[in-house]
Amino acid sequence: MKTKLNAELAKHARLPESVCKRLLYARAKMGWINVKEEYETVSLRAEKNVKCKGCGKRLKRSKTFSQTLNPFNKKDGRLKTRQEIYEELSKESTAWHLVKEYCKECKTNGNVEKNVSSKTITVCDKCLQASCWQGIFMCDKADIAGTVEKTIDELKALNLENPCYWESA
Numbered sequence: 758m759k760t761k762l763n764a765e766l767a768k769h770a771r772l773p774e775s776v777c778k779r780l781l782y783a784r785a786k787m788g789w790i791n792v793k794e795e796y797e798t799v800s801l802r803a804e805k806n807v808k809c810k811g812c813g814k815r816l817k818r819s820k821t822f823s824q825t826l827n828p829f830n831k832k833d834g835r836l837k838t839r840q841e842i843y844e845e846l847s848k849e850s851t852a853w854h855l856v857k858e859y860c861k862e863c864k865t866n867g868n869v870e871k872n873v874s875s876k877t878i879t880v881c882d883k884c885l886q887a888s889c890w891q892g893i894f895m896c897d898k899a900d901i902a903g904t905v906e907k908t909i910d911e912l913k914a915l916n917l918e919n920p921c922y923w924e925s926a
Contacts, residue, residue, distance in 0.1 A: 797825065878909065881899060
């Protein structure tokens with residue numbers, strides 16, 4: 758974890774930088790100034806070469822998935838490891854690979870299929886299942902879980918539950 762501090766005080770007071778940093782740290786501890794903390798980012802870049810579902814044109818798409826190693830990114834009450842984050846990013850990448858793609862022309866001309874796959878479903882953020890969020894089959898972490906929105910294509914790629922739970926969501 759790196760902490761960036763603004764050393765403007767050193768310019769005005771003509772103090773050595775080391776003295777300035779100690780002053781800024783002291784002020785930050787007392788809550789007089791805001792300190793911006795930067796955390797290490799774990800990222801995964803994915804690319805896909807697909808055909809447009811509207812006209813058949815070849816498309817190349819890329820997307821970067823990322824999370825940070827920070828004190829708030831937890832799993833089961835403990836900090837996530839780099840490996841756990843990478844596994845989650847791989848799942849997201851796999852779901853993204855299955856999403857249908859359309860070229861710009863098809864999107865602007867309305868040559869896009871009208872289907873329910875773009876509809877989002879509210880699911881539990883711990884187990885990624887709508888049945889848990891609806892209270893039908895709750896996971897072990899349902900009491901501390903929040904929600905997240907996932908498209909039907911993403912949920913189909915994860916294959917964690919029967920699609921009948923998405924209809925009532």
